[in-house]
Amino acid sequence: MALIKGGKMKIVKKIGSLIAGISLFAMTISTHAFAKFPEKTVEMTILFGGTAKSVGQLVAKGLEKNLGGTVVPVSRTGGGGAVGYKYIQSRPASGHDIVWNSNSVSTSHYKGKTKFNYKAFEPISAMTTEVPVLAVKSGTFNSVKELAAYVKKNPGKLKVGISGKGSFTHLTSAIVFDALGGKVTYIPYGKGKAPAELLAGRIDAAVQWPGQFRSFHKAGQLKMLAVTSPNRIPSDSNIPTMQELGYKKVDVVMWRGLAAKKGTPKAQIKALEKAAAAYANSSEFKAASKKIGFTINYLNAKDFGKKIAKDDKKIKKLMNKLGLAKK
Amino acid sequence: MENLITALGLINNYEVFIAICIGSFAGIIFGAIPGLTYSMALALMLPFTFTMQPVTGISLLLATYIGGMTGGSISAILIGIPGTPSAAATVSDGYSLSKKGDASIALGTAVIVSTIGGLISLSLMIVMVDFISKFAIKFGPAEIFMLVLFGFSTICGLAEKSLFRGLVAGLLGLMLMTIGTDEIEGVQRFTFGNVQMLQGVNLLVAMIGLFAVPHILEVFNSRICDEDQKNYDIDVVKTKLPSFALLKKYFNLMLRCVGLGTSIGAIPGSGGPIAAFLAYSHAKNSEKDLKEKELYGKGHLGGVIAPETANNAVTGGAMVPLLSLGIPGDPATAIILGGLLIHGLVPGPMLFIENAPQVYSIYLAILLAYIVVFLFQVNFIKHIVKILRVKPHHLAVGILIMVVVGSYAIRNSFLDVNVMIIMGLIGYFFNRIRLPVTPIVLGLVLGRTIEQEYRTAMSLSAGDPSIFFGSIVCVLFFMLIILTIALQVRKRVIDVRNQKKLKEVNQA
């Protein structure tokens, strides 16, 4: 600061002591241990935009109501979730930094974006699931069977749209067409373009979130063939599941839930879990699920942990098979 | 009709109204103050729209855009310095008029023709958007790639003085956009193994840096060097609306200028300044009365009407490719695109099917914004002009606050603050060596689209590049690209020849 010279030194000193005073005051506030949780604002890191963000914001509001402290949703997007996960790992494990996580904890690890895997996080509770759906243009294929027959006959000819290589829709598509028993060509395109590309006939099939297809399905322009979850989804209960159609192996859902850094004290996890459970059962959340189009699927910390571990194994196998995993 | 009613419901909300008022006011002020542009106002506002309701946030942005387009004429007329580049064509006649003591009528005419121009282009836009979006569903990746490439060639050519300098800036913009995660394969690019770098260069952060930071640096620099930048002292002014007969006389000219402005606005990469200058020369050349023609440049009302109508008509035109294809034509619409995307409204043919009420509420917001801007300018011009007296460095401090808060708040990331500073330094450096900055922004804006559409097209055709010439639309755009470049090269060659001649004359 070459600007402040000579006679102004006094003022500088005064200011210096003032700053020191303020920061000391701040330190005492932040380090003072309160018995109560949460002792300050809980920050909920959100990893993606779109539905993930809007549901995440709702959950943060719901937690706030049931936790008795402020919960702020903060978006830290980028790198398929890696940026946000890394941020959580850089924070102290006090329960004041939680993450609105998803299967991306596994995909970003196996893609080599994060060095840590799901074990670096303490599960709190699963909240929602979103189920991808297989759709085609009306009049091309009427059922999954027809599609399967075509794929078997013409390997590599069917063009399947995915959001990007290694994205969740890519993995789901791989599982679906693996079950159908044929090779297809994947076309990566921009996000949210599936309906337009299907309608124009540039791609033949796409696996995407049902919200994108619903209005076209109702208008008869596109046809949703099957959902990939073991049970039918409430928002589109007339669409059969792949398992009903005889493809028993297909069981893919995208879960979203809450997690904190490994080593967060049990009491804090319990408090958060309780608040999450209360919100998951509220009528408010149920109304939102209908409006936005996701399924509420609450799991407690223990079951959630098991689910993450199970899915992690599945994703690892799949990504190795597709050659997406980084060695 | 049903959609219109839903849209009315969405917009009938006091927050939306406040947003439109604030946006219009901020737009007029940023437009009126030389050195600040409405693109800067938009870039500063955008981060705060994240947590607003979608319609509120988008109304705020649209009102800022419209207010800025209109506000530029205030300083052009009163002090002879264009508040925004789009108002540059208004200066010669507007300022002459106010020197003659006719400032009130010049301001009044500028306001009313801006509003009329904007509203007519809004209705043109609604028709065109509907038509193009129906047509656009047939646009595949190859077609969109060619269209964007065409837009890019116009940006680097038409918009700037030198093709090569424009290209350097444009390429730099495209390069910056490749940093981070590649969306198609999910591969890391230029991250140096840093996880934070995976998020790449955020377009909004880059725009804040490019538009706002150089201004702050300039003002602070001259202030520290004790060269106070002058602030403008202006007498009390009033707005006097022109008579109906006068408007009727120029109505034909206005219509032509609206057509011109709307169509120029619809070409990606052109924009306000070009439309305004073309309209000005059109008005001058189409004037049959020789006596009247003499008056152009010396204070002719037609010289205010033509550019002001045209630059506001650009707003409607620029929304056409934005809403129907998702391709922004200039930095301002690029920021509005950012605002739409934040709230999950993805422009393109699907927008009209999936989010019809929101689209209608956008139309209504534009309409409302024009009315509010009009009322502000007519009733509060006295107070608005006072803002011009505020010292530049005080405004710069305010902008500094918005810049840092905004770039930090977008993703709560310190990396973004650093990126903002780096982009600001690039912008400052480019200004100093007189390289254009706008192409960087357009490179950033169009970069993702260009790469994605190229690669999707190539995967669709299994690596056969002939897909880019596979349809009439593609070939048409290709020919347009060749034409734009050829025109540029021709102009350049003529320039060189003239320079040589000049040299020979000098030597002789």
Place this chain on the structure above:
Amino acid sequence: MEKSKFYLYLGLGVLAFSIIWLILVFFQIEGDLGEYANTPRTIPFFLGICMSILGLVFLYQYKLGFRPKQSVEPLKKNEIRNIIICVILFLIYAYVLELFGFILSTPIVIYFITRFLLKEKNWKLNFAFPILMTALIYFIFIILLKSSLPRGTLIQII
């Protein structure tokens, strides 16, 4: 007439940048070049080549003796120092913002800027301006438009 060196420096600068970029393309992007011209490397590589061609064009223009239409202003006294001060200011404000949040840090930072950096003498203005500015932004964005501004990690008001 002296030859203008502008295009020489510009050309060399652009060329150097493009060479660094091309090297980075091969070191910083993984993956093979692929069967088709369609990999994460394709576009960056192409851009790098275009940039280097532009660099050569500028050098050629220099050789032909082109001069820029508008000459570049020379550096002002202390310009670089002033810019570095501004950059540090940005960083300090961002850091303080993260620690103390918007409401606390903004008036303090504005006060320091106007008082010491911009040497504003009017003391009334020095106190009123920071507080009014903060209040204005807070009022517009939080109260009227219901947006949110950064809260501090150390001290939390709002």
